[in-house]
Amino acid sequence: MNIAVKLCSYPGLDDRITIVRAGDEVDSVFVRTEKFNVLIDTLGTPELCQTALNLLGEQARDRPVIVVNSHMDWDHFWGNAAIAGKAPIIAHAAALERLRDPSCRQTLREKADQEARFRSVELVGPDVTFSGSTMLHGGDLSLELIHTPGHTPDHIAVWIAEIRVCLAVDxxxxxxxxxxxxxxxxxxxxxxxxxxxxxxxxxxxxxxxxxxxxxxxxxxxxxxxxxxxxxxxxxxxxxxxxxxxxxxxxxxxxxxxxxxxxxxxxxxxxxxxxxxxxxxxxxxxxxx
Structure with a gap:
């Protein structure tokens, strides 16, 4: 399956936020702040994530990048290997439990059998975890990472109060x-x-x-x-x-x-x- 990645937005949305759309599969979000950039989710493969970073170009390189994994569903974090070691990856503490569960690798084996694009995926977990909620203070914008379980135990949403934007993910x-x-x-x-x-x-x-x-x-x-x-x-x-x-x-x-x-x-x-x-x-x- 060939999935095209594109950058897009919504009418009236603050221009510091960019939607990174991987076809009909999933959207991740790139947020620029004065101090650092934040990538919420890395898409379904390292290749898709790298394509997104290439499209973002200089705006993804002009200041430090922080990656947030919203939850450990395959389409949201299997691209982590493209940015591992280059940026810290943050997730909720419950994400580690899901990552360690045998079903995580079983899902990868099954999807790799179905589609060749998943055979390059390496499961890379977060570097930093938190419980409850935490805040990323970017100067002009602050990103509150809110534990919002129910869809998955580790799910987080991102609230940017200054511009009243909620990245609700799943x-x-x-x-x-x-x-x-x-x-x-x-x-x-x-x-x-x-x-x-x-x-x-x-x-x-x-x-x-x-x-x-x-x-x-x-x-x-x-x-x-x-x-x-x-x-x-x-x-x-x-x-x-x-x-x-x-x-x-x-x-x-x-x-x-x-x-x-x-x-x-x-x-x-x-x-x-x-x-x-x-x-x-x-x-x-x-x-x-």
Whole structure:
């Protein structure tokens, strides 16, 4: 698969922020401050990350660079090897647990078997970790790294208060985000993270998928989970036990959110699986 990397922005977005878009796969973000530059996520391969750095050119070299790994999902950190040793890499402490889990290398083996582009990937973890939240003080801009679990245990969002921009990564997504597991606790964490992001009152909320920047996406995600909870609450035990419940009329993905026109069948299938996980977690919460 040949993925094109490009630099782009959104209307009205501060010009110190650049969206680094790897096709339809994922967006990372480059932020310039007076003291240093920050790259939030390194894309899915070292080659993609290096292409992004080449496109950024002198603005990626005129001052020190700090890399932030938002979480240890492959499309967000497998490009780390392109910048390892050249810049410090920061992540939440829970990222180390995910990196050490055997499933991390298993995912790499599976994807390398499927696509040659992943065979050059070397798993490189963070140099610096933190718990809770931490702050990067860049002079004109300060980047608050906020632990926002639920999508994954290690997930962080980035809040830039001076320009009211939230880089929400995968905690917010269009059409829906995915909860980490079918466990009710993970669902509560994701909904709590969405509320925390909403309460920032950001002017721009920028996820890593969906090519959107409107704060309304947060409200839409919260409304989806609320509607899902209400619908589950109206079902009886026999209905709740149906393994095909997510495909039943009234409980399908498209019954909760409008799917974008022209969305590829493969992408729809992906979000249907996300919806199934969200539904099962909602059922678990209902039973509690």
């Amino acid at each position: 905690a917010v997504e269009h059409p829906i985000p995915e909860v980490w597991s079918e466990n009710a606790d993970d669902l509560r964490l994701l909904r709590s993270s969405l509320l925390r992001i909403r309460d920032l009152n950001a002017q721009f909320v920028i996820p890593a998928h969906g090519m959107r920047c409107s704060p309304s996406t947060v409200d839409e995600n919260l409304a989806y989970f609320e509607k899902l909870s209400d619908r589950v609450g109206s079902l009886n035990e026999v209905q709740l036990a149906d393994p095909a419940l997510s495909r039943s009329p009234g409980l399908r993905l498209q019954d909760f959110v409008p799917l974008p026109n022209g969305m590829a069948a493969q992408t729809i299938e992906f979000y249907e699986k996300c919806h199934q996980t969200n539904l099962r977690a909602t059922i678990a919460a209902h039973k509690e």
